[in-house]
Amino acid sequence: MTGELLRRAAAAWELVWRAGAPATLTSFALAVTAGIWPVTTAWLTKFLLDELARGTLDTGKVIGLAVGLGLTGLLVGTLPQVSQYVDAQLGRAVNVRARDRLFTAVNRFTGLAPFESPHFHDRLQLAQQASQSASSQIVIPMLRCVQGTVTAAGFVATLIVLSPVVTALVLVAVVPLVVAQFSLSRRHAQLVWTINPNIRRQLFYAGLLTDVSTAKEVRLFGLGSFLRQRLLTELRSTNDAERALDRRTLAVQGLLSLLGAMVTAFGLIWAVTGAVSGHLSVGDVAVSIAAVAGLQAAFGALVGHVAGIFQALLLFGHYLAVVRAQPDLPVPPDPEPVPDLGRCIEFDDVWFRYDESHPWVLRGVNLKIPAGRSVALVGLNGAGKSTLVKLLCRFYDPQRGAIRWDGVDLRDFDPADLRRRISAVFQDYVAYELTAGENIAVGDLRALTDQERIRRAASHAGVDEVVSRLPQGYDTMLSRIFVDHAHDDPATGVLLSGGQWQRIALARAYLRDRRDLLILDEPSSGLDAEAEHALHEALRRHRTGRTSLLISHRLSAVLDADQIVVLNEGRIIQQGTHAQLMDVGGEYARLFTLQAAAYRRDRAGEPDASLSRP
Numbered sequence: 001m002t003g004e005l006l007r008r009a010a011a012a013w014e015l016v017w018r019a020g021a022p023a024t025l026t027s028f029a030l031a032v033t034a035g036i037w038p039v040t041t042a043w044l045t046k047f048l049l050d051e052l053a054r055g056t057l058d059t060g061k062v063i064g065l066a067v068g069l070g071l072t073g074l075l076v077g078t079l080p081q082v083s084q085y086v087d088a089q090l091g092r093a094v095n096v097r098a099r100d101r102l103f104t105a106v107n108r109f110t111g112l113a114p115f116e117s118p119h120f121h122d123r124l125q126l127a128q129q130a131s132q133s134a135s136s137q138i139v140i141p142m143l144r145c146v147q148g149t150v151t152a153a154g155f156v157a158t159l160i161v162l163s164p165v166v167t168a169l170v171l172v173a174v175v176p177l178v179v180a181q182f183s184l185s186r187r188h189a190q191l192v193w194t195i196n197p198n199i200r201r202q203l204f205y206a207g208l209l210t211d212v213s214t215a216k217e218v219r220l221f222g223l224g225s226f227l228r229q230r231l232l233t234e235l236r237s238t239n240d241a242e243r244a245l246d247r248r249t250l251a252v253q254g255l256l257s258l259l260g261a262m263v264t265a266f267g268l269i270w271a272v273t274g275a276v277s278g279h280l281s282v283g284d285v286a287v288s289i290a291a292v293a294g295l296q297a298a299f300g301a302l303v304g305h306v307a308g309i310f311q312a313l314l315l316f317g318h319y320l321a322v323v324r325a326q327p328d329l330p331v332p333p334d335p336e337p338v339p340d341l342g343r344c345i346e347f348d349d350v351w352f353r354y355d356e357s358h359p360w361v362l363r364g365v366n367l368k369i370p371a372g373r374s375v376a377l378v379g380l381n382g383a384g385k386s387t388l389v390k391l392l393c394r395f396y397d398p399q400r401g402a403i404r405w406d407g408v409d410l411r412d413f414d415p416a417d418l419r420r421r422i423s424a425v426f427q428d429y430v431a432y433e434l435t436a437g438e439n440i441a442v443g444d445l446r447a448l449t450d451q452e453r454i455r456r457a458a459s460h461a462g463v464d465e466v467v468s469r470l471p472q473g474y475d476t477m478l479s480r481i482f483v484d485h486a487h488d489d490p491a492t493g494v495l496l497s498g499g500q501w502q503r504i505a506l507a508r509a510y511l512r513d514r515r516d517l518l519i520l521d522e523p524s525s526g527l528d529a530e531a532e533h534a535l536h537e538a539l540r541r542h543r544t545g546r547t548s549l550l551i552s553h554r555l556s557a558v559l560d561a562d563q564i565v566v567l568n569e570g571r572i573i574q575q576g577t578h579a580q581l582m583d584v585g586g587e588y589a590r591l592f593t594l595q596a597a598a599y600r601r602d603r604a605g606e607p608d609a610s611l612s613r614p
């Protein structure tokens, strides 16, 4: 454990040093200077008192000592401010560097599995806290330790000159202080880890209570006080755990203070007795009292800092675990370049489940998506359609079987390279709190400043007119959460309708033009009838000669796909063209006829009951 803690301390120093070497050196120099002054002051005071007590004044010497004391006083007044400024500068630089490394590491997770793990989220949250603390809770306290050590060494040397016995006693009294502080720090670090899930749940409930996206349901269903109660329950359980540790800390520190006071009192009695017996001068008494009290204070601060550093190092382990984590999906050291899709993408006996404790979601899927063809995937809720898409983008690897791109296993590619070949509209696309233009440009960041390309994509998705009419056109914030300082108007943000958002998401996919594969997972679920018709017409044109995979519950949208694949409980149960599948009957024909009958209900009365599942 000690070796591991030392390695973490070295990593914290490396981080801080790289963030600001000059500031670190300045901080070090200030710490050493600040460590020297208490001892210097004590000795100057001793010399001055001894001089005054002698009766025959050497004026020059007294003035010199008084000036020396004045200068140390000046240092006492200014050093803390200068240190605070330098430490704050260093803290900010470290914060930037540490967060840069942390989020670079987070971006290295190419799959989705880590983001679905509560353990990972706990660790990530602590890693974020720890990233900010590398300087303020590890390196700066270490410099304070340097300061404390310099002071303590000075006072120990002073006391040894006066009485080795008193010195030994003061040093022995430090041992329980060290043991108790380390034990408290360990408990504190454990507490932080234990209550972290409660804190995350508090944030979650607070988010539900304040987020604009949840405000509707929370109000309509009257969930406000239910969620508030849940938040308070989590908060109370956090408080209970913290209170228990606070009580223990209070008791331990009370005992330690008592011990400290006893040692100081002993030192005082010894000094006064020495002075009465003529063994010690007035100056000796002053310097020994200053040394005993100074040592107590220096050791107290030192142990406090070391215990704090110990605790911070335990937490810093979470930061290091994230920044040093291996990629979640294995990437070959020498990945194959992803070729232009010339033949097909092929699922070969693919089995997949999200976790060993979960049931299989895909069970031996064999599927061919020929290059230049459109394939539609249909099936009931939970059949595994979106999962199949996630595997196609290599967000997960199948447990058995393989997915091949022109014969090459997806596992042989760099996932980032593969994804550059794919354009997609996911079922749960993201509504970014960004401007309309940026919301489209995220589909291909090279277009961020290319207004013409953004406009074309928007026009293709049928949303150009809507965006153009917004208060600042493509520069309008699609959010009411952030104040637009540029326009000095908190009301400039606009909220779009569900269907308008869906078209923005489509525009993103269109912007990612000329990719080898287009995936559309329920792209029209929020569109009105006219928009849906227009969309499918546009998609039909867009898909011609391109490889696409379309998922839709509206079977009218998949009619003219080159191939329709029916997925049921993770297995492909039918595939063919619309005409072929209607001819043979079965699940597709049943679902299609059921939907068609619902549209004809006004003419034919209730749908045919025989079409429902037996």
Ligand SMILES: Nc1ncnc2c1ncn2[C@@H]1O[C@H](COP(=O)(O)OP(=O)(O)OP(=O)(O)O)[C@@H](O)[C@H]1O
Pocket: 116, 354, 358, 361, 379, 380, 381, 382, 383, 384, 385, 386, 387, 388, 427
């Ligand atoms: N991240 C996940 N972790 C665990 N199980 C999951 C996860 N995502 C989906 N599942 C499960 O996998 C199964 C298939 O889900 P999937 O989203 O692929 O179905 P789908 O066919 O796309 O459904 P829908 O038509 O409702 O969108 C479901 O039983 C679901 O509960």
